[in-house]
Amino acid sequence: MGAGHGHHLHYHGHSAVHRLPAHLKILAVLAFVLVVVLTPRESLWAFGVYFLLVVVAVAASRVPVRYVATRMLVEVPVLGFALLMPFIATGPRVDIGPLSLSEAGLLGAWALVTKATLGLMASLVLATTTEPRDVVAGLERLRLPHQLVQIMGFMVRYLEVVTGELRRMRIARESRGFSARSLGAWPVLASTAGALFIRSYERGERIHLAMLARGYSGRVPATHPLTATAAQWRQAGILPLAALATLLTAVTV
Amino acid sequence: MSTPVLDVRGLAYAYPDGHQALFGVNLHVHQGERVALLGPNGAGKTTLVLHLNGILTAGAGSVTVSGLPVSRENLMEIRRRVGVVFQDPDDQLFMPSVREDVAFGPANLGIRGQALEARVVDALDRVGMVDFIDRPPHHLSFGQRRRVAVATVLAMEPEVLVLDEPSSNLDPASRRELADILRSLDVTVLMVTHDLPYAYELCPRSVVLSDGAVVADGSTRDLLTDDGLMSAHRLELPFGFDPRSIPAP
Numbered sequence: 001m002g003a004g005h006g007h008h009l010h011y012h013g014h015s016a017v018h019r020l021p022a023h024l025k026i027l028a029v030l031a032f033v034l035v036v037v038l039t040p041r042e043s044l045w046a047f048g049v050y051f052l053l054v055v056v057a058v059a060a061s062r063v064p065v066r067y068v069a070t071r072m073l074v075e076v077p078v079l080g081f082a083l084l085m086p087f088i089a090t091g092p093r094v095d096i097g098p099l100s101l102s103e104a105g106l107l108g109a110w111a112l113v114t115k116a117t118l119g120l121m122a123s124l125v126l127a128t129t130t131e132p133r134d135v136v137a138g139l140e141r142l143r144l145p146h147q148l149v150q151i152m153g154f155m156v157r158y159l160e161v162v163t164g165e166l167r168r169m170r171i172a173r174e175s176r177g178f179s180a181r182s183l184g185a186w187p188v189l190a191s192t193a194g195a196l197f198i199r200s201y202e203r204g205e206r207i208h209l210a211m212l213a214r215g216y217s218g219r220v221p222a223t224h225p226l227t228a229t230a231a232q233w234r235q236a237g238i239l240p241l242a243a244l245a246t247l248l249t250a251v252t253v
Numbered sequence: 254m255s256t257p258v259l260d261v262r263g264l265a266y267a268y269p270d271g272h273q274a275l276f277g278v279n280l281h282v283h284q285g286e287r288v289a290l291l292g293p294n295g296a297g298k299t300t301l302v303l304h305l306n307g308i309l310t311a312g313a314g315s316v317t318v319s320g321l322p323v324s325r326e327n328l329m330e331i332r333r334r335v336g337v338v339f340q341d342p343d344d345q346l347f348m349p350s351v352r353e354d355v356a357f358g359p360a361n362l363g364i365r366g367q368a369l370e371a372r373v374v375d376a377l378d379r380v381g382m383v384d385f386i387d388r389p390p391h392h393l394s395f396g397q398r399r400r401v402a403v404a405t406v407l408a409m410e411p412e413v414l415v416l417d418e419p420s421s422n423l424d425p426a427s428r429r430e431l432a433d434i435l436r437s438l439d440v441t442v443l444m445v446t447h448d449l450p451y452a453y454e455l456c457p458r459s460v461v462l463s464d465g466a467v468v469a470d471g472s473t474r475d476l477l478t479d480d481g482l483m484s485a486h487r488l489e490l491p492f493g494f495d496p497r498s499i500p501a502p
Contacts, residue, residue, distance in 0.1 A: 133349030133389065153349060160391045161343050206344040213306050213337045214409065215329055215361035220348075223356045223369060 009071065009127040016235065017061035018129045021228045022138025024236035029126045031240035033119045035247050041111035046250035047118070053242050054121040063128045071124055078116045085109040122239070132156045141226040150220055154207075162200055169196065256320045257281040258413045258441045259305065259335075263314035265465075266300060274300040276465040277314065282413065287435075287442040289452035289473060292462035293487035298445045301462065302415055305443075306335040319412055333362055336406030340417045342398035346390035351382070351401055354390060358409040376408035377401070380434050396427025400434065413441040420448045450494050453477060454502050461486055474501050 017025070032053075039046050058068055089105025130138070133156055140149040169192055180189060228236075259282040267273040274297040282288050292298050303309040304316050307323045316323040318334045339345045348354035355373045364372060377383045380400040390398055399419070406414060419435070420428045432455055435442060446452050452459055452473055459476050461469040463486040469476055476482060477496045483489065490496070 136349065154347065157347055157349055157389075157391070158343075203344060206339065206341065207347050209303070209308055210337075210339050210345045211347065211357075212308055213332060213339075214358035214405065215332045216357075217329075217361065220357070221360035223353060223360050223365070 009124075010131050011061075011063045011067055011128040013062055013129065015060060015062040015129070017057065017125065020129075020232055020236050021141075021226045022130050022134040023141040023226055024138075024228050024232055025126050025130055026135065026138045026142060028236045028240050029122045032122050032243050035240060035243040036115055036118045036122075039247050039250060041107060041114075043250040046246050047114045049246045050118050050243055053239055053246075054118060054125070057125045057239050058121065061125055061129045063125075068121070068124050068128065071128070072117075072120060075116060075120050079113060082109040082112045082116075085112070137224075137226055140222065146219060153220070158200075158203075161203075162196065165199060166192075166196055255284065257283050257317075258286075258319055259443065260317040261301075261304070261314070262317075264301070264304060264311050264316060265313040266304065266309060267312055268300075274465055275304075275312075278462070278465070278467055280460060280467060280470075282441060282443055284412075284441055285439075286458060287444070287456045289456035289459040290443060290445045290462060291447075291449070291452060291459055291476070291488060296462045296486075297465040298462055299417065300465075302337060302417055302445060305413075305415055306337055307331050329362070333358075333409050334412045335415060336409055336411030336413070337415045338399075338402050338406050338417065338419065340421060342390070342395070342402040345402040345405060346398060349389055350386075351377070351388050351390060351393075352386045354401065355386075355405050355408045358405060362409065372408045372410075376404040379407055379438065380404045381430075394427075396423050396430065399423065399427070399431060403431075403434065407438070407440075411440065413443060414438070416442065416444045416446075418446055418448075419444060420446065420451045449477060449488065449490055453496055453499075457501075461488070463487075 032050075036047075036050055039050075058065065085108050086101040086105035089102035089108060091102055091104040093100045093102055094106070095101075126135070133153070136149060136153045136156055139152065140146070173188070173192065178185070178188060259280065261278055261280040264275055264278040265273070266275040278297075278301060280301075290298055290301070300309065304311060304323070305318070307316075307325075307328050310325075311323070318331055321327055321330060321334070323331050346354050348357055352373055355376055356369055359369055359372045374383060374386070377386055380403050382397060382400050382404060385393060385397065385401070390401065393401065403414075403416075403419075416435075419431060423431065428451070432451070435444075435455055442456070444452065444456060456473055458471070459469075459473040460467055461476060461482070468486060469479075469482055474496055477490065
């Protein structure tokens with residue numbers, strides 16, 4: 001009955017990184033990614049330093065490397081695109097072995113891969129050490145408009161309920177001998193999606209009634225606002241500030 | 254007699270599509286009573302419940318809660334006084350953790366800080382779920398979620414608890430645990446149910462709603478043993494259950 005555990009990203013732990021308030025981690029990751037994106041792609045060594053910094057952050061989170069590595073696989077489509085760039089980009093070309101590659105394409109691919117990888121690793125540090133609901137609470141603390149916060153909160157809460165419904169519908173379909181093997185199955189899948197939409201819409205209406213019944217008046221009251229100590233601010237600042245120092249050195253030297 | 258907790262007089266309601274669900278319902282529930290609201294599917298039970306806390310507004314007639322009429326300007330106080338526990342706990346538990354969910358109602362009433370925490374812990378204690386306070390609702394069993402749903406309403410310190418099908422989808426042990434909890438609460442209860450043995454076990458008095466009108470109101474035992482009434486309103490006792498052979502609880 002939808003009671004399974006949905007922690008596809010979060011890794012339960014009690015490291016210093018786990019204990020940091022969510023809003024500080026979100027800010028730190030955002031700042032780090034900004035610095036990485038701003039770094040000129042020619043500053044090769046700076047990216048090396050960034051990589052070391054993120055590795056240190058992963059180590060501090062005490063999340064097993066293997067756990068992080070398998071979750072890096074979402075990057076594969078980006079890598080595929082990056083591999084194409086040297087072949088399809090125009091401009092002066094260099095010959096590497098039998099291949100004639102575009103110089104600009106090589107540089108672009110390098111920048112894309114490094115920046116995407118660094119951004120993903122930093123995001124994974126956040127995602128593996130913070131429960132989804134805490135991420136939502138952190139965004140609320142950062143004053144994201146409360147409608148957006150509520151939408152995200154409901155998504156986190158109801159993702160499993162809706163996927164549970166989808167799973168039961170699939171089992172019911174297959175129990176009556178259906179298998180999605182050919183194009184002919186698409187109308188059935190489409191009507192499943194339609195039914196799921198209607199069910200979710202109706203559930204939304206029932207939830208709204210239940211909220212009204214408990215005095216909801218357009219705003220979910222913040223009962224436990226997140227707080228952070230000066231020490232926590234300093235801890236969370238290590239990663240982005242070290243990255244910023246690296247960037248400044250790279251640009252000025 | 255004292256002012257009834259729930260006083261419904263001549264309540265009629267038609268949905269916007271023209272379908273009339275209630276035709277002049279009269280119902281009085283006094284403090285400390287536990288009343289079962291029985292009736293076949295489509296009798297208007299849920300429509301009636303939605304009038305009790307002002308989610309639907311009466312087309313004709315009136316609803317009064319401890320002397321306070323259900324009207325737009327009283328809505329907040331009405332919703333504090335009437336706690337509705339909906340049938341599907343997944344609809345009722347919408348916050349990311351049990352603690353936040355139970356806090357939702359009292360926080361809407363403006364309670365904060367220590368007083369809020371005390372209400373949350375107390376409400377969860379009354380349903381035996383304090384140990385689950387930091388869990389997300391979707392990691393609880395169905396029976397546990399139903400109990401937390403009851404706590405979310407208890408935290409508002411209602412004068413009457415309205416339960417929509419409280420025993421549905423519960424296994425026998427969870428069903429009994431919920432019955433024990435409901436008996437232990439010092440609060441007026443109106444229970445909408447198809448589960449006639451459950452009504453017999455928990456509610457000394459029952460009201461039968463059929464086709465949008467109250468057709469019977471009396472002791473649960475008398476109603477359940479009135480074969481003519483039962484069959485006229487599509488009410489049937491489960492196989493093997495005979496209230497005549499069981500002493501009144």
